[in-house]
Amino acid sequence: MTRLRGPREVWNRLPVMVRDVPFAVLLCAVAFVPDFHGSGTEIGAIADRPYDAVAVAAIALQGLPLALRRRWPALCMTLVAGGFVLDQLRGYHTVATMALPLALLSTGAHLERHRRTTAAGLSAAYALFVAVLHGRGTAEPVAEFITFYVALCLLWGAGAWLRSTRVAEAERRHRLAEQTRAAERARIARELHDVVTHHVTAMVVQAEAARYLTAAPDRLDEALSAITDTGRRAVADLRHLLDLLNPDHGDGARTPPVGRLLTLVEQTRRAGQPVEFTEEGTPAASTGSADLVAYRVVQEALTNALKYAHGQRTSVRVRHTERDITVEVGTGGPGPATAHSPGGSGRGLAGLRERVDVLGGEFDAGPGPDGGFVVRARIPTGGST
Numbered sequence: 001m002t003r004l005r006g007p008r009e010v011w012n013r014l015p016v017m018v019r020d021v022p023f024a025v026l027l028c029a030v031a032f033v034p035d036f037h038g039s040g041t042e043i044g045a046i047a048d049r050p051y052d053a054v055a056v057a058a059i060a061l062q063g064l065p066l067a068l069r070r071r072w073p074a075l076c077m078t079l080v081a082g083g084f085v086l087d088q089l090r091g092y093h094t095v096a097t098m099a100l101p102l103a104l105l106s107t108g109a110h111l112e113r114h115r116r117t118t119a120a121g122l123s124a125a126y127a128l129f130v131a132v133l134h135g136r137g138t139a140e141p142v143a144e145f146i147t148f149y150v151a152l153c154l155l156w157g158a159g160a161w162l163r164s165t166r167v168a169e170a171e172r173r174h175r176l177a178e179q180t181r182a183a184e185r186a187r188i189a190r191e192l193h194d195v196v197t198h199h200v201t202a203m204v205v206q207a208e209a210a211r212y213l214t215a216a217p218d219r220l221d222e223a224l225s226a227i228t229d230t231g232r233r234a235v236a237d238l239r240h241l242l243d244l245l246n247p248d249h250g251d252g253a254r255t256p257p258v259g260r261l262l263t264l265v266e267q268t269r270r271a272g273q274p275v276e277f278t279e280e281g282t283p284a285a286s287t288g289s290a291d292l293v294a295y296r297v298v299q300e301a302l303t304n305a306l307k308y309a310h311g312q313r314t315s316v317r318v319r320h321t322e323r324d325i326t327v328e329v330g331t332g333g334p335g336p337a338t339a340h341s342p343g344g345s346g347r348g349l350a351g352l353r354e355r356v357d358v359l360g361g362e363f364d365a366g367p368g369p370d371g372g373f374v375v376r377a378r379i380p381t382g383g384s385t
Contacts, residue, residue, distance in 0.1 A: 022069045028063035031096040031247040040087070041097035043148055045140045049091040058087040062096040069106035074118055077107040081122070085129055087137075091311035101155050108159020109166070119156065126152070186266045190296075190351040197348065199234035201306050202271040203227050226270040233267065261298055265316060268302045274313050275302070290381040293355045295316065297363075300348045301329035301375040309372065324361070324381055330374040352377070 011019065030036055038048045049055075057314055061083025068076040104122075105341040111118060130145050210223040265277045283291070298316055305314045312332040319326040349365050352375075356363040361379040368374040 016070045024066040031059045031094045036095045040093045040095045042093045046091040055092045062099040073107040073110045077103050081330045104155045105159040108156040109162040134348045193236045202230045205271045268384045276315045279318045283320045284381045290379045297327045297377045325379045327377045331372045
């Protein structure tokens, strides 16, 4: 179903020149209103003159180019300045002369190239204009011309300030976008690490064990079935992760379904790791990302147990309260070294620490009292205190 756009949205989607046309036309139209004749800017003390065909040209040169002020500011400034000079030298003093400060402000704000050259050219043109007025014997004091020039410089400076502000804001948004993309890439990398490393580690360990079961077909078939199940769960988790990259996918899918911790423990047991699992308390009604982080903590800790303490007793304790989720995963002494155990980069534990820190929790991983390894995490759920 096509969404209907409001008038403001339709207007903002129009080209900038089209949006500037109405004001340009309105300024020209106002200049022809009899009550406004001779009420524009006057510099040079030249006597007022009635409108004629040249006055129409002067008004058009000053008003209509304002439609170009953001798209082609230098061209707009040139045409408006020419119309202003014609207006003053002929003595029309039309309301259209207010286009000069607008054009100068827009040029300072939107001109991207040759800014210094343009400023110098405009100053030289103004000096030539003053010289022509003096050649005609103007009675205007020099101080008035200087004051008018200073006012023009202030308008240019105001436009330059607007431009610098706009550039600074664009740079800030660019940096924010880069930081957001980097954070999202890091989050996806952590998810991939957690999913792929755990399942692949389990499959490698199961496959290694299956090599020694050729004399026991029943146990070999069981081991191969476990490898198949692990591979299927890996594919399912990867699909789940890819769903998260879909902008239309809800955030709620990030939380693992109820019972996944027990499934994770069972998978680790089938890989040959004796795991004792204890879960206490009732999960809070709303935990935000805490459930996902707790799941990842257990997943990474069990993966490390398979890697570095395969066959050693492992305990998983999870406790739920209204305020937080506490996770503790401990293993006994280091298991026998095997050349086929996949190595680690330490990225997993570092990623867990970042996840827990983001939620304002506590994370600790290090040697246990019996020489094994213990991972502890307290993850706030955002519940009432």
